[in-house]
Amino acid sequence: MMGASFMPLAPVAGPRLLRLLSPGGWSFYVAAAAVLFVAFPILHLVVPADSALHLSDYWVTLIGKIMCYAIVALAMDLIWGYTGILSLGHGLFFALGGYAMGMYLMRSIGHEGVYQSDLPDFMVFLDWKKYPWYWSFTDHFWYAALLVVLIPGLLALVFGFFAFRSRIRGVYFSIITQALTYASMLLFFRNDTGFGGNNGFTDFKRILGFPIAAPQTRMALFAITGAALLGFLLFARWIVTSKLGRVLTAIRDAETRVMFSGYNPVYFKLFIWTVSAVICGIAGALYVPQVGIINPSEMSPANSIEIAIWTAVGGRGTLYGPVLGAAAVNLGKSWFTKAFPEYWLFALGLLFILVTLFLPRGLAGLLARRKTP
Amino acid sequence: MSDATILREQWDDPVASGARLLSEGVDTSHKGILYLDGISVSFDGFKALNNLSLVIDAGELRCVIGPNGAGKTTMMDVITGKTQPDTGTAFFGQTIDLTRLSEPEIAGAGIGRKFQKPTVFEQHSVYENLELALKADKRVWPTLRSRLDGVARDRITATLETIKLVPQAGRLAGLLSHGQKQWLEIGMLLMQEPQLLLLDEPVAGMTDDETLRSAELFVSLAGSYTLIVVEHDMDFVERIAHKVTVLHEGSVLAEGSMDDIQRNEQVIEVFLGR
Ligand SMILES: Nc1ncnc2c1ncn2[C@@H]1O[C@H](COP(=O)(O)OP(=O)(O)OP(=O)(O)O)[C@@H](O)[C@H]1O
Ligand SMILES: [Mg+2]
Numbered sequence: 001m002m003g004a005s006f007m008p009l010a011p012v013a014g015p016r017l018l019r020l021l022s023p024g025g026w027s028f029y030v031a032a033a034a035v036l037f038v039a040f041p042i043l044h045l046v047v048p049a050d051s052a053l054h055l056s057d058y059w060v061t062l063i064g065k066i067m068c069y070a071i072v073a074l075a076m077d078l079i080w081g082y083t084g085i086l087s088l089g090h091g092l093f094f095a096l097g098g099y100a101m102g103m104y105l106m107r108s109i110g111h112e113g114v115y116q117s118d119l120p121d122f123m124v125f126l127d128w129k130k131y132p133w134y135w136s137f138t139d140h141f142w143y144a145a146l147l148v149v150l151i152p153g154l155l156a157l158v159f160g161f162f163a164f165r166s167r168i169r170g171v172y173f174s175i176i177t178q179a180l181t182y183a184s185m186l187l188f189f190r191n192d193t194g195f196g197g198n199n200g201f202t203d204f205k206r207i208l209g210f211p212i213a214a215p216q217t218r219m220a221l222f223a224i225t226g227a228a229l230l231g232f233l234l235f236a237r238w239i240v241t242s243k244l245g246r247v248l249t250a251i252r253d254a255e256t257r258v259m260f261s262g263y264n265p266v267y268f269k270l271f272i273w274t275v276s277a278v279i280c281g282i283a284g285a286l287y288v289p290q291v292g293i294i295n296p297s298e299m300s301p302a303n304s305i306e307i308a309i310w311t312a313v314g315g316r317g318t319l320y321g322p323v324l325g326a327a328a329v330n331l332g333k334s335w336f337t338k339a340f341p342e343y344w345l346f347a348l349g350l351l352f353i354l355v356t357l358f359l360p361r362g363l364a365g366l367l368a369r370r371k372t373p
Numbered sequence: 374m375s376d377a378t379i380l381r382e383q384w385d386d387p388v389a390s391g392a393r394l395l396s397e398g399v400d401t402s403h404k405g406i407l408y409l410d411g412i413s414v415s416f417d418g419f420k421a422l423n424n425l426s427l428v429i430d431a432g433e434l435r436c437v438i439g440p441n442g443a444g445k446t447t448m449m450d451v452i453t454g455k456t457q458p459d460t461g462t463a464f465f466g467q468t469i470d471l472t473r474l475s476e477p478e479i480a481g482a483g484i485g486r487k488f489q490k491p492t493v494f495e496q497h498s499v500y501e502n503l504e505l506a507l508k509a510d511k512r513v514w515p516t517l518r519s520r521l522d523g524v525a526r527d528r529i530t531a532t533l534e535t536i537k538l539v540p541q542a543g544r545l546a547g548l549l550s551h552g553q554k555q556w557l558e559i560g561m562l563l564m565q566e567p568q569l570l571l572l573d574e575p576v577a578g579m580t581d582d583e584t585l586r587s588a589e590l591f592v593s594l595a596g597s598y599t600l601i602v603v604e605h606d607m608d609f610v611e612r613i614a615h616k617v618t619v620l621h622e623g624s625v626l627a628e629g630s631m632d633d634i635q636r637n638e639q640v641i642e643v644f645l646g647r
Contacts, residue, residue, distance in 0.1 A: 244517040246501055250494040257492045260453060261565065262480035262511045271513045 020237055029230065036226035041219050057218070064222045064290045066330045067229045071283035073310045073322035074229075074236055075276040080308065081316030082240055083272050084252030085169075089177030090280050091304035092184050093152035097281025098294040099188075100151055102201035103135060104144035105212075105289060109205045121203075122196040132194045141208055148285040149278050156277030157270065164266045164273075178301050185299035200295025207289050218290070225286045229323070232279055236319050239275070248272055249317075302345075309352045315362025324363050399466035399483055399568050401431040406569055406599045407452065412461030413623075414447055421447040422458070423623035429569075434595035436610045437603045438634075439620035440643065445603045446489055448620070449571045453486045454479045465569070481511065485567035489574050489603075491554035495547030499538050499557055502546050503529045506561035528564065535590070536560035551578035559590075569599045576609055588612045 021029065040063075043055035072094055080086050106120045115124040119131065137143040159180065163173060191197035210217045239245050250258050251265050258265050288294045297303070306329075314325020329351070337344050359365060399406065407429040414422040422444045429435050439445055450456035451463055454476045463471040469482055480486075494502050507525055509515070521529075533539045536556040541549060546557055555575060562570055572591075576584045584606070591600055591613050604610050610617065610631070617634045619626045627637045634640055 239517070242517050243504070243519040244513065246494075246497060246505055247516055249496055250505055253494050253496050254492050256455075256476075257488075257494065257561075258505075259476035260480050260486050261506050261561065262477050262508075263516070264475065264477040264511075267513045268516075 020234070020241060029234075033226075033230060036230075037223055040222065040226075044219055045215055057215070060218055060222055061290060062331075062334060064218075064225050065287060066327050067222075067225045068283045068287040068290070069307075069310065069330055070323040070326040071225075071229050071232055071286075072280050072307055073314060073326035074232055074319060075279035075283070076307050076311045077314075077316060077319055077322040078236055078239065078248075078272050078279075079276040080311060081318070081322065082245065082252065083248040083269060085269065085273065086171075086174045086308060087177045087273075087276075088174045088301065088304045088308060089179075089181040090276070090307050091301075092177075092181035092299050093156065093277040093280035094284035094287070094307075095184075095188075095294065095296070095298035096152045096155065097148045097284030098288040098298060099195060099201070099284075100138075100144055100147035100281070101285035101288045102204075102294045103138040103147070104141055105204040105207060106201050107135075107139040108207065109203065112205055113203070120196070120201075122191070122199065123194075126191060134194070145285070148281050152277045152281030152284075153274055156274045160270045160273040161266075164269045178304065181299050181304050182301050185296045185301075188296035188299060196295070198296060200293060201288075202293040202295075204289065204292055212289060212292070221286070221290050225290070228282065228286060233319060233323065239272070240319065244268065244271075306348065309348060313351065313355050313359075313362055315364025315366075318362075318364040321362050321364030328363065398469065400468050401466050403467060404430050406431040406433075406466055407601075408462070408464040409448070409452070410462045410464075412448075412451055412458045412463060414444075414451060414456055414458050420623050422451065425461070425620075425624050427618060427625060429599060429601060431568075431599055432596050434591060434600045434602065434613060434615055436614040436617045437601060437620060438605070438607075438610060438617060439626075443620040444623040445620055446573055447623075449486060449573055449601075449603070452479075452571060453484060477511070480565065480567075483566075483568035484571065485562035485565045485569070486571040487555075487558045487562055487573055487575055489577075491551065491558050491578075493546040493549075493554050493557050493561070495545065497546055498543050499533070499546055499549070500529060500542045502557055503532055503560055503564050506564035508564065508566045532560045532563055535563065537586070552580060552583045555579060556583070556587075559587075567598070569601070570594070572600060572602045574603055574605065576604065576606055584609055 040055060040060070043053055044060055047054045049056075072090060075093075076087065076090055109120065111117065113121045113124075115121055117124045119128060123131070138147070163176060168176065187193055188195050188200075189198050195201070204212050206212050207217065207221075210220075240248070247258065247263055247268055251268060255265055258268075284294075284298075310326040310329050311322040312325070313329055314323065315321030329348070332351075333344060333348075336347055340347075355362060361368070405428050407427070409425055409427040412422050412425040413420060425444070425448060427448075437445055437448070447456060451458050452471060454471060454474055458472060465471050465479075465482060465484065471479055471484075474482065494505065497505070504521060504525075507528065509519065509525075530539075533542055536559060538549075538553060538557060538560070541553065546554065549557060555578060559572070559575060562572075575591075576587050579587065588609060591602060594600060595615075602610075602613065614631045616629065617631055618628045619634060619637075619640050621643050626643065627634055627640050629637075
């Protein structure tokens with residue numbers, strides 16, 4: 001049931017080596033780009049607000065947010081769907097990317113905080129006189145952008161090296177990642193960690209000098225997120241259609257055979273694990289300026305489990321499936337949490353059980369069945 | 374001309390085998406390619422291997438037989454780095470200490486292994502299985518950048534012909550029959566171009582015809598490769614064997630030609646006479 005290949009087999013004897021995208025895939029790609037980069041900006045910025053066709057702030061933020069989640073699901077698919085390693089700590093990498101961007105956004109507030117100080121309000125509140133050392137240079141956007149990549153990447157590299165070298169696999173690995181995100185959440189909850197405690201960062205004013213709530217800024221962030229999603233989709237596709245991608249799937253299906261064929265699985269796992277974490281970090285960095293807040297609840301164990309659910313619902317090992325899964329579940333969530341707020345977690349759990357039992361290949365499996373009856 | 378001969382010719386082709394010759398790190402100057410000396414392995418006090426010593430000459434085709442639980446698979450586990458021996462040494466050629474290497478390093482040094490239970494990449498096509506096994510730089514970055522060149526494609530095609538899976542090249546390996554999976558796994562070993570092939574019950578589940586062709590293939594490979602074949606199928610062993618080693622309770626009970634073995638009183642008692 002794990003990620004059966006969705007591409008048709010080559011009819012003649014020969015390699016079933018996949019193309020980057022089929023012609024159909026490319027047309028879909030161009031269409032998606034046209035919607036994201038042309039239709040949405042026009043509907044939001046040009047069409048007047050009282051028109052029925054106007055795309056409201058609500059939808060721009062919601063779709064922007066969902067695209068960030070879709071990037072996370074894509075990253076999850078690389079490590080879980082293709083390599084068979086279930087991470088229950090991907091929310092941590094997302095949050096770390098978000099915090100790195102958040103540090104820059106906090107410093108861009110300048111003196112406009114409640115206390116009109118050089119320091120963010122929460123530091124004034126703690127009676128701190130200067131920034132702790134790890135806030136150095138975070139007022140430079142490009143330095144913060146570097147942290148967005150480096151912090152999740154280095155953490156994943158070090159953690160992954162020890163975990164994979166010790167041959168920690170399966171449910172043990174999942175539990176350790178869950179513990180890692182939980183421990184980090186507790187750390188970030190503490191006020192003296194220097195990241196705003198349980199309130200986290202919020203009340204951002206501007207990014208790169210642009211007012212953060214202006215429609216043009218929002219639309220730009222939206223478009224950058226869309227470009228990131230399409231770009232990562234292509235990048236992930238490039239990885240999984242390479243020989244390395246085939247080694248990853250081979251590790252998932254028969255790791256000992258991989259070793260006896262002369263590949264060291266440790267480094268292949270480490271590679272894709274780190275790539276996946278970095279992608280999550282970038283998604284987090286795109287998420288924070290659009291949503292306007294980052295706090296430790298992003299590191300809660302439940303958040304990471306939700307990421308796995310999006311991926312399973314969409315269909316592991318297909319890349320586009322988890323993107324659909326993230327979109328479908330989160331659209332459902334935004335409706336559900338308005339209609340029956342108390343019951344969302346039950347509904348999510350039920351959804352997961354139903355999908356596992358009746359739709360093991362997820363939405364992607366459903367689509368594939370349509371195409372080839 | 375049999376497929377085996379085609380394969381041999383292709384392997385003996387100086388251009389095709391150039392890479393293999395260059396990277397041959399194994400020193401077989403003293404004739405021997407594998408030296409096991411005083412190997413013991415115990416699982417919870419039970420001695421699966423008990424002071425096992427064995428020398429295999431380069432180019433030899435050695436059959437290893439023995440009743441169930443004799444330690445045949447465990448011996449292969451030790452040679453391929455899957456199991457660390459409690460005591461004893463295992464050398465590949467004169468210089469390579471196998472007990473200090475990891476599984477991928479041992480595979481890279483030139484030891485290929487077929488498992489007792491056929492192990493192929495079920496979600497990959499037959500062709501991709503061979504592509505993955507192909508001898509190449511198997512580190513992360515070169516693997517990511519790797520493209521199949523003409524030489525590699527020819528090698529894969531030749532191996533597909535040898536293992537009689539040309540029509541199945543595009544099929545998922547998981548959909549093959551048991552015998553075909555065995556053949557695919559053997560094909561994967563050949564793609565690795567190892568010096569030493571360890572074959573754990575390679576003809577189990579094969580039809581008579583497939584078994585016959587396996588025998589032909591193995592005999593033809595001996596000489597340019599060294600093979601250790603573990604088998605329960607005595608007819609098969611008789612057909613291919615030059616020298617047979619009998620394992621019993623984790624050590625060597627007897628060694629010699631098939632005739633010697635069949636006449637050996639002890640062997641008849643513990644094994645053949647059952
Ligand atoms: N990982 C393990 N843990 C405990 N006992 C083991 C382990 N591996 C092997 N054994 C035991 O060691 C003994 C030797 O096993 P081995 O698989 O090497 O035998 P074999 O000669 O290959 O037998 P067969 O012909 O059935 O394949 C058996 O009694 C087996 O139960
Ligand atoms: Mg065995």
